[in-house]
Amino acid sequence: MATILDIARLSGVSKSTVSRVINNHPHVSEDSRKRVMKAIEELSFVRNARGVHLRIKSTNTIGVTIPVLDHPYFSPLVSKIAEKCRKAGYKIVIFQTYYSIDEEYEIYEKLTENELDAVIITHTLLSEEEIKQRVGDKIVMVCNEPLQTGCLDVFSLNESEAVYSATRYLLKEGRNYLLFCADEERTPLQQQRWEGFVQAHLDLNKTCTIQQKISGYSTIEEGIILGDEIFLDKSNYDGILAGSDFLAVGLLTSAKKHGVSVPKELSIIGFDNHPICLTTFPALSSIQNQTEMMVNDLVTCLLDRLGQKKFSTIRRVYKGELIIRGT
Amino acid sequence: MATILDIARLSGVSKSTVSRVINNHPHVSEDSRKRVMKAIEELSFVRNARGVHLRIKSTNTIGVTIPVLDHPYFSPLVSKIAEKCRKAGYKIVIFQTYYSIDEEYEIYEKLTENELDAVIITHTLLSEEEIKQRVGDKIVMVCNEPLQTGCLDVFSLNESEAVYSATRYLLKEGRNYLLFCADEERTPLQQQRWEGFVQAHLDLNKTCTIQQKISGYSTIEEGIILGDEIFLDKSNYDGILAGSDFLAVGLLTSAKKHGVSVPKELSIIGFDNHPICLTTFPALSSIQNQTEMMVNDLVTCLLDRLGQKKFSTIRRVYKGELIIRGT
DNA sequence: CTGAAAGCGCTAACAT
């Protein structure tokens, strides 16, 4: 592996000049430049990023977390974030956390150890305070997870309101015994959703117990499995709030199999308004959120932070919209 | 930001000893260790990875490419790869290529510039030779893309055979005019699939023209759009080989909408055997591949390469299986 | 068990 020193020697100039050429600095004679380029070619030199990073104290890289790569909601979300950051000239790398605290720790470590210039987290099992304490004055931005202590910049959706309106809708439609399905119940997001669910019941003078909540299901397969359990003994649920559209589709598939008629006997509402909603019969009702705007604002804010602008932490919440289709 | 020098000074030892403590080296007195730990605590020191990387000439990081994050086939695939590598003690980072050659170049650059110890590519628009020429003796492994010139280690699926058997099946069932849908037709993978399609026709003495091939569709939405075009003017296709299950589901949705009866008038076969196959009515026929085994073998091989073992390039192909359901 | 010293590859004042 040739280094700039090798290039310098071969082309008869100094390291500095080589560096100038590599980085397209002005004030290099055409002659020197040519000789350097030739040497680079000959030795097939490539810059060693490790040296650069140490020297310039930056890696121009932003980390983005995702619970698991293969996720119908988070994949498109992170994809959007990534695209925006790239356009702003940053390299972006994606980390899976597997809903694990230890994985999260590792990412914050990468940040504090300077492998990353900033990280964007799309979900977390930690409190804002703990994150803040771990990363100090390094930049971390929260996307999608509704944290609210103001330690970090957070851009999130109004989860409780979305669920509230969906729940209220179902109850007003005459549904009496609803099931609430959470994905990973430990996150603040899921807690907010549950609160919306409970609040809607309260406001309409309906009772609602913790029995109506079930956690840990999110995929199509899991929806089918869960449905097979629920519908086998002819449950008395007449409405389900699924934590994701995929889960909802799995439930719907199972309901059909067990002869439960949707929406006659059972109503189902999904989450995220994924295109899959259009493929079922009847088409799946769902909740759509303004993720696009959320991502735009977040990245704008991030760039300001990276540009050393000073301002107090930002917290912005985006509204959801209930989309009623056939289920 | 405190450095080991600060720690050394505060604890009254040398940089070397601090380094030994940080890295859990033996031969450090209990006393020194304690003083160093105390200083680390006091100054809330964290190691700067940039210095480490430069010094140890490694980042312990493996890059994995994915065309786009939000992809029903690649997401689970990359997820599996990532998990295996992590278990082997490597950090892994994921890069989106957006089916763009320039993005690919950037990743190879990261490899040659030593930001990465190895990269695994799950698809490519380049030839093996060009990749090899760009990365030299750095490690790049190919997963899923059926390259065959032997410059690199490649682990791939037998795409042509899978499509061949599906096509043959449809033709034998009496279907006469099939449509072949490719995702991104420039890749070798898609070319192999097309070859399988053509070969099956040849072997059964059927004609087949380039008109029967269509490219650039892969999502549910695109399936619906494509279906809306095809079924509007009552096409005479009586069978479709969709490049992915999601595309197939979109097509199926559109077919229903236009009153095209499946499987009576039209047969559809998807690809990848995603759980979504179970959610349609009739359930979607598809092609299942041995991705699990492919990933295992690939990572094993990668670890050998990283462990400096010498052996000539490996090329392994895994068989697919046609799964006939209702469509 | 510990410290001194060299050096990984690069950039950027500063001087000329």
Add this chain to the structure above:
DNA sequence: ATGTTAGCGCTTTCAG
């Protein structure tokens, strides 16, 4: 326009 020099933060011989 170019070279000299210092140094980013760390690990690792080598000597003691």
